[in-house]
Amino acid sequence: MKAAVISERGAAPVVQEFPEPASQEGAVLIDMDTAGLGGWDVLGAYRLGVQYPCVIRGEGVGRAPDGRRVYFGERSVMPFGAWAERTLVPADEVWDVPDDVDDKTAITMGIAATGALVPLERANIQRGEQVLVLGATGTLGQVALQLARYLGAGRVVAAARSVETLQRLKTRGIADEVVALGSENDVAALKDAAGDGFDVVLDLVCGQPMLNALKATRWGARIMTIGTGGVPFRPPFLGAVAMDDGAVLDIAARPDHDPVHIRTDHAIVPDAGIRADLDIADLLFRTLSCVGTGQRPPADRRAIWERLLRIAHTENIQVDYADYTLDQAAEAWASQIAGPHAKITARIRG
Secondary structure, eight states: EEEEOOOOOOOOOEEEOOOOOOOOTTTTEEOOOEEEHHHHHHHHHHHHOOOOSSSOOOOOEETTTOOOOOESSSSTTTTSSBBSSSEEEEEEGGGEOOOOOHHHHHTTTTTTHHHHHHHHHTTTTTTEEEEEETTSSSSSHHHHHHHHTTOOSEEEEESSSSSSHHHHHTTTTTTTTEEEEOSSOOOHHHHHTTTEEEEEEEESSSSHHHHHHTEEEEEEEEEEEOOOOOOOOOOSSOOOOOOSEEEEEEEEEOTTTTOEEEEEEEEETOBBBBBOOGGGGGGTTTTEOOOOOOOOOOOHHHHHHHHHHHHHHHHHHHEEEEEEEEGGGGHHHHHHOOOSSSSSESSOOO
């Protein structure tokens, strides 16, 4: 079968022939229609323990042997993945797609939208409260702005460094106000946008931007951080990987090839990262939570996804897309590394 194959750690994908998966008890063979790509696909392809060659894992929509149209997340049985004509997925990770839901919506409401909904609901947004999304120009951030309004926010503010993307969010009515970060005084810019102070901050970047945003909150504010941690692995991969939330994993290898750590920086916000020098006085009368969203049982994740599909329909959730084909896998991969400010998808067939 044709597939986008990674031959070794650090290598870009190459579209070539790859052995087809065989039937396996407890798993479903899926003929692929559309694949999605996110930052974790790039990071996951180079982590310790991956056996090469392997297919780009991804999430996707395809057809089960019984003809059902199905979605699955980044859970293909290794070494297979969504960026191929066929993949193999554990049965409890294969979820039916309603007829009125298109492939790209099914994919976007999976990993990215779940990453937005879970922390926003935990923040318990009250009717009329002000919500700030830090790192708002990626897929997760775009969805989060709209979900915050759905959950009752009276005003939603997008903060990031990409002025062009921020203005597009404001023009489309997705954000009420935007803050272009990277100025000489980001704290002042955030305070100007906050008025009496933000009630909820969804932080996709951590580091200094989170600390700056904290100074623009009011008493009782809830700061929900969903940043990514450092992951050790060995070179030769060098570079930076853009995440669905817009974050960038900046990877630097030492010449002795000892294990190195991925430092979570941000493509659109300087000084972001996994470490923050917090002055506890800034946190008085506020709460700061670090929320993970993916390590839930399949049934729980499926219920969240199905609910998000309904919300996407009733609320007309919109995100920017960057569309490719399977043959353009290398281009899509490079775009994800550079930071597309959009959800990357690819048509596998048709």
